[in-house]
Amino acid sequence: MVYLDNAATTGKKPMSVIKAVNSTLLELSANPGRGGHKSSVRASEAIYGVRQKVAKLFGASGEDRVVFTPSCTASINIVLKGILDRGDGIVISSLEHNSVTRPCETLRKSGVEVSVAEVIFGDNDATVRSFERAIKSNTKAVLCTHASNVTGEIMPIAKIGALCKQKGILFIVDAAQTAGVIPIDMQGMGIDFLCIAPHKGLYAPMGTGILIAEKEITHPLIEGGTGVNSAVAVQPLEYPERLESGTVNLPGIIGIGAGVDFVNSKGIENIYKAELDISRYIYNGILKTSGCVLYTPIPEYGKFVPVVSFNIRGISASDTSELLDKADIAVRGGLHCAPFAHKRLGTIEGGTVRVSPAIFNTKRDADIFLFALKRISFNYKNSKKH
Amino acid sequence: MKRYFIITGTITYAIKCRDALRQNGYKAELKRTMNSGGNVGCGYGVVTVSYLDEIKNIMSNYGIRYLQIKREGE
Numbered sequence: 001m002v003y004l005d006n007a008a009t010t011g012k013k014p015m016s017v018i019k020a021v022n023s024t025l026l027e028l029s030a031n032p033g034r035g036g037h038k039s040s041v042r043a044s045e046a047i048y049g050v051r052q053k054v055a056k057l058f059g060a061s062g063e064d065r066v067v068f069t070p071s072c073t074a075s076i077n078i079v080l081k082g083i084l085d086r087g088d089g090i091v092i093s094s095l096e097h098n099s100v101t102r103p104c105e106t107l108r109k110s111g112v113e114v115s116v117a118e119v120i121f122g123d124n125d126a127t128v129r130s131f132e133r134a135i136k137s138n139t140k141a142v143l144c145t146h147a148s149n150v151t152g153e154i155m156p157i158a159k160i161g162a163l164c165k166q167k168g169i170l171f172i173v174d175a176a177q178t179a180g181v182i183p184i185d186m187q188g189m190g191i192d193f194l195c196i197a198p199h200k201g202l203y204a205p206m207g208t209g210i211l212i213a214e215k216e217i218t219h220p221l222i223e224g225g226t227g228v229n230s231a232v233a234v235q236p237l238e239y240p241e242r243l244e245s246g247t248v249n250l251p252g253i254i255g256i257g258a259g260v261d262f263v264n265s266k267g268i269e270n271i272y273k274a275e276l277d278i279s280r281y282i283y284n285g286i287l288k289t290s291g292c293v294l295y296t297p298i299p300e301y302g303k304f305v306p307v308v309s310f311n312i313r314g315i316s317a318s319d320t321s322e323l324l325d326k327a328d329i330a331v332r333g334g335l336h337c338a339p340f341a342h343k344r345l346g347t348i349e350g351g352t353v354r355v356s357p358a359i360f361n362t363k364r365d366a367d368i369f370l371f372a373l374k375r376i377s378f379n380y381k382n383s384k385k386h
Numbered sequence: 387m388k389r390y391f392i393i394t395g396t397i398t399y400a401i402k403c404r405d406a407l408r409q410n411g412y413k414a415e416l417k418r419t420m421n422s423g424g425n426v427g428c429g430y431g432v433v434t435v436s437y438l439d440e441i442k443n444i445m446s447n448y449g450i451r452y453l454q455i456k457r458e459g460e
Binding site for chain 1: 397418
């Protein structure tokens with residue numbers, strides 16, 4: 001199997017992550033923060049160590065601001081529903097995933113004003129001006145994806161962060177496609193809330209998410225047991241426990257720690273370069289394949305994450321994906337849960353086929369994919385002649 | 387130097403507190419307690435041997451919130 005759907009989740013996990021998860025289940029299976037016995041304390045210490053690693057990697061102000069969640073989507077919901085009230089406004093970009101647009105639609109129905117800032121392809125300054133125009137007197141927060149999961153475009157996060165600071169507005173970043181792939185510095189980029197999918201660029205197990213909350217969440221989405229002050233009726237104010245009610249995913253969190261170590265050992269810049277090199281190779285191969293249409297310029301360093309969207313003219317994205325699957329190649333066809341981005345590309349009816357390499361993919365994988373693609377396109381063309 | 391028990395609101399702050407004290411050369415150990423700084427219910431804290439002012443300085447310098455600092459045995 002050639003796995004090229006790493007924007008959904010990295011298909012191959014490092015052996016160090018697998019071993020860390022296994023050894024947690026074998027040797028550290030106690031509920032952290034729920035007891036005074038040695039096993040529970042060891043589990044708490046292990047989680048604390050992962051918080052430190054995550055805080056350092058993303059430039060957070062402290063490990064206590066690192067909250068573990070079940071997914072990046074959960075992180076986004078915790079922030080949006082935790083800070084916005086009736087009458088408040090939020091500005092989102094025109095590239096957002098359903099993980100953002102759906103909770104925003106719920107908030108809109110409850111009296112939150114949702115505005116959309118148009119992303120201007122290839123012109124970061126114009127995109128920042130779009131955000132500036134969309135900001136109103138009631139705007140409490142801006143939310144922007146760090147990179148599109150459909151086109152791979154990287155957004156001018158530092159510039160939008162500076163705009164938010166200037167206006168006194170909270171800045172939320174969806175880093176599902178970028179954490180572990182390109183450098184993120186929360187302090188330097190003016191990010192107040194960073195939402196992360198560690199099972200993607202950090203090579204952690206699925207079912208994990210991270211929220212780094214530099215500012216207060218006034219209404220926790222989930223309330224319940226935190227292991228402290230148990231007789232008190234209200235949710236504690238201290239972070240991260242305020243946002244971590246219920247037993248946390250200890251094996252998954254330890255897997256995040258091992259994933260961070262893996263990324264650090266390779267170097268984010270090296271990972272990014274290797275993945276973008278493969279993306280560019282794939283892009284050029286698709287470009288030379290008869291009958292294919294691409295939707296972006298060739299992915300340039302610093303402007304794109306390793307994601308390439310395309311279609312074969314006359315074949316639906318889902319059929320192309322299915323034919324590739326028959327050749328043991330995993331890609332993702334459809335709307336990628338991001339209808340906004342597809343409306344912009346003009347592909348809302350059928351979506352696109354998305355190819356997204358990760359560090360374990362090789363040029364050989366790309367060649368196998370391109371060979372299969374040429375064969376599918378050739379067979380389709382021949383079938384039309386007869 | 388005297389033996390103190392620093393009660394924190396969370397296990398995260400307890401670990402942070404312990405590490406900060408150790409980094410400053412004091413012995414420090416985590417401890418589970420049922421007396422969590424005036425609140426009712428379980429909690430965590432750190433037992434250390436140090437000076438009260440020094441403990442307060444370290445807590446302040448490291449941004450560690452605590453609920454109470456008690457002399458052990460009080």
